[in-house]
Amino acid sequence: MEAVAGSRILPQMSLNQNSESLRRHVKLMPSFFNTTKPSADQHSNLNGMKNTVSGGWPMTLPVQTKGFVGRTFCSVGVCTYPGGIIESHSHIAEEKIGVLLLNLGGPDTLNDVQPFLFNLFADPDIIRLPRLFRFLQRPLAQLISTLRAPKSKEGYASIGGGSPLRKITDEQASALKLALEANEIKRDRIMRLVVLPLYPQYSISTTGSSVRVLQEMFRSDTQLSRLPVAIIQSWYQRQGYINSMADLIEKELQNFQNPKEVMIFFSAHGVPVSYVENAGDPYRDQMEECIFLIMQELKLRGIGNDHTLAYQSRVGPVQWLKPYTDEVLVELGQQGVRSLLAVPVSFVSEHIETLEEIDMEYKELALESGIVNWGRVPALNCTPSFITDLADAVIEALPSAMAISNSNTSTSDKAEIDFVGYAIKMLFGSILAFILLLSPKVMLAFRNYIL
């Protein structure tokens, strides 16, 4: 059994690489683990089986981030699942299950901030340009990331000079591996992959974006396209997750002098309204249902506090989901709310928006607005009940694993077509962006957009 942590760069790989090449790639992965566990019989459960160390699963995924400091596949955990070896009377079969965690990346150092932002804005699911203007995506991303970098760097500098996301995601991957090994399960002789985004609610801009790229990659690889894959789209409604969130809230309420008077303030990462209203993003509906379920669980525990939901972290001049966290905090203070417990709800790890935006900016704003007692629920990170629930989610998803079908175009043809198209688009995009930038008015509008 091994767990290897490395940089955030995940290069393109294929299934049949030799072990030397595999080792090199594995080192580049933020988190990769590989275990096998013996089993007695297909029809017996695996309780009490002894772990063995595998020499390595000859498979790794063609995981590719969208550039250097990656967004999207920022933690990869691959494990051969308990039941690694299944003995069925006369044969021994090895059974391996991969778990691929999808998460947002974050800059490890201040030097990584601009490349990180570039990857973010170059994602067509984050900056959604009309099809006709798609060729501008990368030049625009270059421009916006360069202009926004100083402000973002300030934020990352204030939380220690980089994002903690990578470290926490690695820890979650290791904890999940242990939880999966502890589980009892019966196995067939198959290899399957479960894709688990670390976003409880689905959004086009998070899970949607990652899964789209993953599917493109799998379709264009003959071997991977045959691998049975189960994708967990969202899991906010799972009782284990709801209970874990309720536990955190219940515990944190006890830190207030008068817990019953505390306003439970859910703060979710926002998305532009157009995602929900024009592109059919289920994010807002799922978020509202998630809050409803958490509050319902708290009520069952005799906790009937007032609560509210607001959206934070908007970028640019377009309308984002409302109400906005900063505006609601001010209103609540003015309305006489004196005790408030902030609950970050769209993400399961500590990150810049909990450590800087909530703990510093929003706290200061709330105290200025009349709130006296402030608290914040920590992120779930590696909370055992939460990790166990993720392990259960992985196991429950296994039966639905299906091959992602192969595309007709060969990989090399595709690469050629992509390259020519890409070069033409880059050329025209850069010329247009350059012309636009010569106009001071356009430049000013841009500055307003990104800050």
Ligand SMILES: C=CC1=C(C)c2cc3[nH]c(cc4nc(cc5[nH]c(cc1n2)c(C)c5CCC(=O)O)C(CCC(=O)O)=C4C)c(C)c3C=C
């Ligand atoms: C520009 C549009 C953005 C959309 C849409 C968006 C959706 C979205 N993001 C998260 C989670 C996180 N985002 C984080 C950072 C971050 N996000 C955007 C922009 C959009 N996000 C920017 C520009 C940044 C960089 C930070 C900054 O400059 O303000 C992070 C933090 C990563 C870290 O390093 O700690 C998280 C987490 C969700 C869940 C979401 C949609 C539901």
Ligand SMILES: [Fe+2]
């Ligand atoms: Fe974001």
